[in-house]
Amino acid sequence: MPGEGVSSSSKTFNDENTIRDIIYSQIPQEEINKAKEVINSQGYSDLELKTRKTRLVIEFKRIPESGSEESAIKDAISQMRTHHYGETTEDIKLIRAAMIICTATRSLTAYRVME
Numbered sequence: 001m002p003g004e005g006v007s008s009s010s011k012t013f014n015d016e017n018t019i020r021d022i023i024y025s026q027i028p029q030e031e032i033n034k035a036k037e038v039i040n041s042q043g044y045s046d047l048e049l050k051t052r053k054t055r056l057v058i059e060f061k062r063i064p065e066s067g068s069e070e071s072a073i074k075d076a077i078s079q080m081r082t083h084h085y086g087e088t089t090e091d092i093k094l095i096r097a098a099m100i101i102c103t104a105t106r107s108l109t110a111y112r113v114m115e
Contacts, residue, residue, distance in 0.1 A: 016060040019101050019108070020047050045085040057086035057096045065104035073098045073112045080114055
């Protein structure tokens with residue numbers, strides 16, 4: 001509906017946790033296990049979604065007005081790789097993705113799936 005969403009005066013896009021929480025709240029519970037700040041021995045992943053066959057790990061990075069999307073994506077992918085986010089002994093497909101939040105445009109501006 002027109003007029004719905006985040007207002008231009010909102011501080012939402014200044015905080016990646018709020019964006020994560022909004023996304024989390026919109027994912028249905030049926031057949032999807034969802035978790036925020038999933039701990040492993042080397043850190044916390046921002047958001048994990050799991051079905052019987054797939055685990056999706058999302059790492060959010062926020063960039064300021066003058067920030068670099070590419071740099072933020074590389075940082076998120078490096079963090080997921082070095083901290084082994086989503087890696088388990090379960091025999092399911094693992095997908096890891098970086099999502100970039102831009103404070104200036106108040107939007108998710110980029111994403112990349114880790115290879």
